[in-house]
Amino acid sequence: MSGPLAPTPSGPAPVLLARGVGKVYQSRGAAGGPRVANHDLHLRLDAGEVVALLGPNGAGKTTFLRQVAGQLLPTSGSIVVAGVDIVAEPLEAKRFLSVIPQECQPMQELTVEEQIRGFARLKGVPAASLDATVEEILRDVGLVAERGQIVRELSGGFKRRVLIAVAMASATPRLMLLDEPTTGLDPEARRQVWSVIRGLRRRGLGILLTTHYIEEAEILADRVVIISGGRFTVSGTVEEIRNRLPYRGRLIVLRADRLTAAGAEAVRALETRWRVTLREPSTIWFEVPDPFDRDTVGELARLASLGVQASLRPVSLEDAYLTVVGTPEALV
Amino acid sequence: MMTTVRQIGVATSMTLRATFRELGAILGFVVLFPLAFLFFLGAIVQHDLRTQVVVGAIMMEMALLNVNVVGQSIGADKESKLYDLWVSLPASPVVYVTSIALSLLPFSLLSAVLTLTVGAIAFGVSIPLALVPWLLLGFLLVWASTLGIGFAIGVFGRTPRQINQIAQFVGIVMTFFAPVFYPVTILPEPIRIIAYLWPITWGTVLLTGLLAANATTVLEATGVLAGFALGSVVLIGRGIRWRQT
Ligand SMILES: Nc1ncnc2c1ncn2[C@@H]1O[C@H](COP(=O)(O)OP(=O)(O)O)[C@@H](O)[C@H]1O
Ligand SMILES: [Mg+2]
Numbered sequence: 057m058s059g060p061l062a063p064t065p066s067g068p069a070p071v072l073l074a075r076g077v078g079k080v081y082q083s084r085g086a087a088g089g090p091r092v093a094n095h096d097l098h099l100r101l102d103a104g105e106v107v108a109l110l111g112p113n114g115a116g117k118t119t120f121l122r123q124v125a126g127q128l129l130p131t132s133g134s135i136v137v138a139g140v141d142i143v144a145e146p147l148e149a150k151r152f153l154s155v156i157p158q159e160c161q162p163m164q165e166l167t168v169e170e171q172i173r174g175f176a177r178l179k180g181v182p183a184a185s186l187d188a189t190v191e192e193i194l195r196d197v198g199l200v201a202e203r204g205q206i207v208r209e210l211s212g213g214f215k216r217r218v219l220i221a222v223a224m225a226s227a228t229p230r231l232m233l234l235d236e237p238t239t240g241l242d243p244e245a246r247r248q249v250w251s252v253i254r255g256l257r258r259r260g261l262g263i264l265l266t267t268h269y270i271e272e273a274e275i276l277a278d279r280v281v282i283i284s285g286g287r288f289t290v291s292g293t294v295e296e297i298r299n300r301l302p303y304r305g306r307l308i309v310l311r312a313d314r315l316t317a318a319g320a321e322a323v324r325a326l327e328t329r330w331r332v333t334l335r336e337p338s339t340i341w342f343e344v345p346d347p348f349d350r351d352t353v354g355e356l357a358r359l360a361s362l363g364v365q366a367s368l369r370p371v372s373l374e375d376a377y378l379t380v381v382g383t384p385e386a387l388v
Numbered sequence: 389m390m391t392t393v394r395q396i397g398v399a400t401s402m403t404l405r406a407t408f409r410e411l412g413a414i415l416g417f418v419v420l421f422p423l424a425f426l427f428f429l430g431a432i433v434q435h436d437l438r439t440q441v442v443v444g445a446i447m448m449e450m451a452l453l454n455v456n457v458v459g460q461s462i463g464a465d466k467e468s469k470l471y472d473l474w475v476s477l478p479a480s481p482v483v484y485v486t487s488i489a490l491s492l493l494p495f496s497l498l499s500a501v502l503t504l505t506v507g508a509i510a511f512g513v514s515i516p517l518a519l520v521p522w523l524l525l526g527f528l529l530v531w532a533s534t535l536g537i538g539f540a541i542g543v544f545g546r547t548p549r550q551i552n553q554i555a556q557f558v559g560i561v562m563t564f565f566a567p568v569f570y571p572v573t574i575l576p577e578p579i580r581i582i583a584y585l586w587p588i589t590w591g592t593v594l595l596t597g598l599l600a601a602n603a604t605t606v607l608e609a610t611g612v613l614a615g616f617a618l619g620s621v622v623l624i625g626r627g628i629r630w631r632q633t
Contacts, residue, residue, distance in 0.1 A: 125476045128632045146631070147478050155476035160469035165406035174402040178395055178477050
């Protein structure tokens with residue numbers, strides 16, 4: 057083994073070690089035949105680390121999380137959670153796991169508190185510390201006022217918090233798996249979920265979450281793994297991934313359909329210099345090697361003097377993501 | 389083992405609360421059964437079969453609840469992904485399935501009391517006290533056996549709709565091709581073989597054996613039922629299809 061997956065000889069065992077994981081579905085649908093959902097996935101996740109699995113719909117995010125959660129047997133490879141093999145010893149490994157499946161609904165007819173208490177007991181929280189544990193969780197996820205309400209009557213954002221509360225209720229939490237924890241939530245509810253996730257990270261849990269919101273990965277994750285077509289194509293910190301793009305910035309021309317003759321001439325001249333990555337009637341994007349060097353900033357000033365509305369910005373994770381999902385080999 | 393028993397207790401306290409809060413259809417089962425069997429008794433059943441019909445109705449109600457409601461609960465939980473949450477818990481599938489089934493038990497008991505009351509008042513059917521322990525054992529075995537059927541329907545069905553259809557179908561076959569409300573001799577040879585594939589038929593065999601004080605029949609039926617029940621527990625405990633392949 058080599059690279060980022062090599063085990064660090066000293067230091068604590070990772071909360072998750074996935075090696076060569078793959079899944080072939082024996083699909084019986086119209087397309088028929090076996091379908092490779094993911095292939096040869098390697099991932100190491102340490103305590104106190106948040107890893108975001110970022111990828112488009114159908115990329116294989118849920119398949120991987122379900123494999124790690126012991127819900128779906130991998131066709132190949134091995135998955136070890138807190139030192140325990142999830143396939144060989146599922147009951148033992150699941151003691152360290154907390155899971156929120158994609159689009160999961162909590163038990164509808166229980167109150168918030170009944171639900172948390174019940175699952176906490178099922179996950180080994182001893183009766184003696186149950187009250188204290190439940191109080192703490194209710195406070196952490198902001199459900200104190202709703203503790204007596206029937207789950208069915210809560211809004212979507214609160215139901216999601218109930219699920220997070222259920223996931224937190226554990227005697228031996230090590231790894232949390234959150235499949236699209238904020239999909240479908242309004243911006244405020246999403247931020248609340250983020251702050252809960254940050255709190256969990258501070259407590260030393262390892263967190264693996266999936267998302268197709270680039271912003272979410274950017275804000276939450278220590279490390280981002282981009283998954284596309286069932287393979288981990290790129291992995292690293294947001295910074296590292298951004299730096300793998302062959303350019304460092306974008307020059308964006310706005311209102312490109314309303315340029316003066318001189319302005320249009322200047323923009324055309326840029327096209328001989330920098331690659332165009334997007335061309336819409338009113339917007340043109342250029343890749344620039346460095347958005348902060350004097351030469352590039354000078355171009356911006358010159359455009360402005362000709363009445364062209366333009367702006368410069370550094371590359372984002374989104375740029376890298378779109379590049380990867382389109383053509384992975386485009387990264388350096 | 390102790391953990392599993394404790395977990396069953398916790399999980400059942402959850403499912404019981406949930407079931408009591410959404411009553412509805414289950415009460416239909418509980419009330420309709422005694423009434424339906426009353427019709428059988430009054431209209432078509434010969435006098436000497438009445439005890440069998442009363443006890444058989446109680447068994448049948450329990451079996452149908454297990455097959456229908458357990459199967460459909462699993463289907464609904466699959467749809468809401470709550471099933472995935474249960475699979476990810478450090479608990480055996482026995483905990484999940486048993487907690488669903490136990491949450492139905494109060495309704496089965498209520499139905500049994502209603503059935504016995506109607507049977508006693510309207511038709512003078514009474515159960516000899518000496519038989520009660522054997523009957524309870526028979527009920528327990530039928531209960532465990534049909535639990536396995538409900539579990540199998542729930543985990544093998546792909547969608548809630550498909551699970552409902554299979555559960556309905558199995559329920560109908562079980563109601564009509566198990567000789568609970570008529571003597572097994574009525575059935576033609578090939579169908580009689582099908583009838584003996586259902587645990588509930590053996591429940592009836594046990595019952596008739598008890599009423600006729602025929603020790604061989606009683607032991608035979610108890611043995612077969614224990615086999616069904618064991619198979620059921622193994623099927624659930626081994627977690628067939630619990631983890632998707
Ligand atoms: N039960 C299944 N049977 C067959 N194919 C499946 C099944 N579940 C998912 N897939 C396929 O596997 C691929 C990955 O799906 P999924 O892991 O759900 O992606 P994501 O979560 O990234 O949207 C998709 O092509 C999907 O159609
Ligand atoms: Mg998904």
